[in-house]
Amino acid sequence: MADMDGRTDQKKAARRTRGVTMQTVGRMAGVSQVTVSRALSDPSKVSPETMQKIRDAIEATGFVPNAIAGALASNRSKLITALVPSITNIVYSSMIRSFSQRMREAGYQILLSETGFDPADEEAAIAAHLSRRPDAILLTGIHHSPQARQMLLASGLPVVEVWDYTDSPIDMCVGFRHVETGRAAADYAVEKGHKVAATISAGDERARRRKSAFSDRFEQLTGARVTGVDFEANATLARGREGLARLIEEAGFTHGLVFCSSDILAHGAIIEAQARGLRVPEDIAVLGFGDQEFAASVEPPITTINVDREAFGRSAADALLQRFDGTATGHATIDLGFAIVRRQSA
Amino acid sequence: MADMDGRTDQKKAARRTRGVTMQTVGRMAGVSQVTVSRALSDPSKVSPETMQKIRDAIEATGFVPNAIAGALASNRSKLITALVPSITNIVYSSMIRSFSQRMREAGYQILLSETGFDPADEEAAIAAHLSRRPDAILLTGIHHSPQARQMLLASGLPVVEVWDYTDSPIDMCVGFRHVETGRAAADYAVEKGHKVAATISAGDERARRRKSAFSDRFEQLTGARVTGVDFEANATLARGREGLARLIEEAGFTHGLVFCSSDILAHGAIIEAQARGLRVPEDIAVLGFGDQEFAASVEPPITTINVDREAFGRSAADALLQRFDGTATGHATIDLGFAIVRRQSA
C-alpha cells in the first residue's frame, strides 16, 4: 500500500519525472484506469457523469496521453513515416504537406526523413523508421535496393511509392511516367519547329531519365544530336545560368530549344540568355519542368510541364486510408499524369 | 510451456502480426532476451562469441528493434518533435534540414509538423507532439499562447525556440533580432542617399515586424513617410510583382527604395520594375531578405540580408545535445545575428 501511486519512491527519482497517467486521472475522477482509456477512445461507452468527472480530472492534471504506451499495447502507432530525397525541394515538400494534412485529419502523424540520393542512406533510414513501428511507409521513387525491398516486404506494412510510376510497386504506387514527360517535351519542341535542341539537368535520377527520354525522342524525330549539361548536384538558378553558358561556349548553342529538368534551371537559363543579349524564345527557347509558382510570373513566363504535386500527397493518403479501413485491398497503382503548360519561353 | 513463443495462439491472430522480438533472437542465439538488448545497446558488455551468435540470429530473422517498447521502458524516445509554420518555405526547411542532420548523427529522429500561422493550431500540434513523449521540442518563433507555454513548461522537456530572439525564452532560444534587421535596412537605405522608401511584406508576423522596424527607423531618420503593401498570405514572386505594381499605381512610387520582407518578393518587384521600363537600382532600388540561393544570380543581383539558416539548425541541435549530456544547463539564448549583403539591386 506504500505504492498506491503505482511507482516506488525509487522510480520517482528516475532520470526524468514521469508524467500524469490514466491511473492518476482515474483515481482523481473516482474511476479505474480502463474507464479513462475508454473515455478517451470512445466517449459513448462511458456515462455522461463519469465522462465529466474524467474531463475535469484531465483538465486539473494537464494529462497528456502517452501515445508510446498506447502504440505498444495496441500495435498501432498512428504514425506514418515518409522518406524524401530532400526536404528543401519544393517538389517533395509540397507533396508531403498535402499528404500530412490529410493524414493528420485522420489522426496520423508523419515522421519525415531526408535520404539524399544514396541508396545506402535509404536503407539505414528505412531500418530506423521501421523501428518506430509505423502503420505505413511512404517512399519517394520506385528504385530501392534489394535489401530495402526485402525489409519493407518483411515488415508487412502498407507501402506507398510516390512521384514515379511502375506497374509492379512494392505495394502501392502514386506517380507519373517521367519518361513520358521527356517525350512530350520533345514532341512539343518538334511541333514548334525546332531543329536544334539541348538539355540542362540536375538533381536526381528521375531528372536524368526525363532528359534522356527527351534527347532520344528528339534525335529520333529530327535526326539531330542533342547535347546536354548535367549536374550531379541539385538544381539551382546559378546552375541554370552555368548550364546555358556552357552550352553556348562549349557547344556553340546559340539557337534552338533547351529542355531543363526543373523550372529553376530554366529560369537561370533564361536570365543567362538575356544577359548575353539573346532573345527568349526567338533565339533560345526554354522549356522547364515542375510549374513552380514563379514560372508564370517571370519574363517571359516559362513554358513548362505541370504535375499536380498536391494531388500526389492527397492520393497517397487516400490510398493508405482506404487500406486502413479495409475499403481497398490489393496493389493500387495510380498514374496521375502531367500536362504541358504553354507559356512564352518556348 | 505451450507458450514458449511468448505469445498465445490467440494473440498471434491479432490484427497485425507482431514481429520478431529480442526474445526470438535470444532463443536462436542461445542467450536470454536481456543479452540481446545489451548486445545492441553496448556490444562491449557482451563477449565476442555471443555477440557473433546474436548478430547471426538478427541477420537470419531480420530482427528490427522495437523502439516503441524501448522508449516506454527507458523513458527516452530518441525522438525530437519540431514545429514550423510551413515546410515548403525554404527558410524553415533548410533550418530543419541542418537540425535533423546533426540530431540524426546523435541517434535522434525528428517528427515534423506544420502549424500554419494560427496559434490555436500550434496548441493542438503541441499536445499531439507531447503525446509522443519526445526528448525535446523545437519551436519556430517566440510567440506562443499561454496554454502552449503552460503545457511545455509542465512537460519539463527541453524546448528550443528558433528563428527569433528573446531574452526570456521558455527554455532555450537560438535566433536573431528581426527588428534589428529592419533598422539596419533603413540605415542602409539612408546611407545610400534614399529620401523615399516603401515596403512590401508577406507571410508571418516576423516579416511584419521587420517591415515596421524599417519604416519606423526610416521615417525617424528622414522624416519621410514610408508606404507599404502587406499580404496576409505567404510570399510569392507574383505578390512581389503585384506589390510593386500597387506601390506605383496607388502611391505613385516611381523612385526610391523598396524593402521587401523576402528575396522572392524582391525578385518579383525587380521583374515588375523592369517590365515597366524602370531601372533597378537607378530608378527603384530593391532590398530583399533571406539571401536565398537565387539572390546572387539574378539580374541585377539582389542586395539582401543574410541569416545563416543552417547555423540555426546546427546551433539548436548543439544546444539540445549539450543539455542531454549534461554539458550545459540553464537557459541558453543565442543571437546568431545577420549581415547585409551588398549587391547591385540597392
Add this chain to the structure above:
DNA sequence: CTGTTAGCGCATTCAA
C-alpha cells in the same frame, strides 16, 4: 559476462 525480476502506460480481453 550473463540472467532474473520488475515494471514502463496503455488497450484488450473477459466478467460483472
Add this chain to the structure above:
DNA sequence: TTGAATGCGCTAACAG
C-alpha cells in the same frame, strides 16, 4: 456501464 487481469517488447536495477 464499469473493473480486474494480462501483456505489448523492451530497459533498468540487482544478482550471480
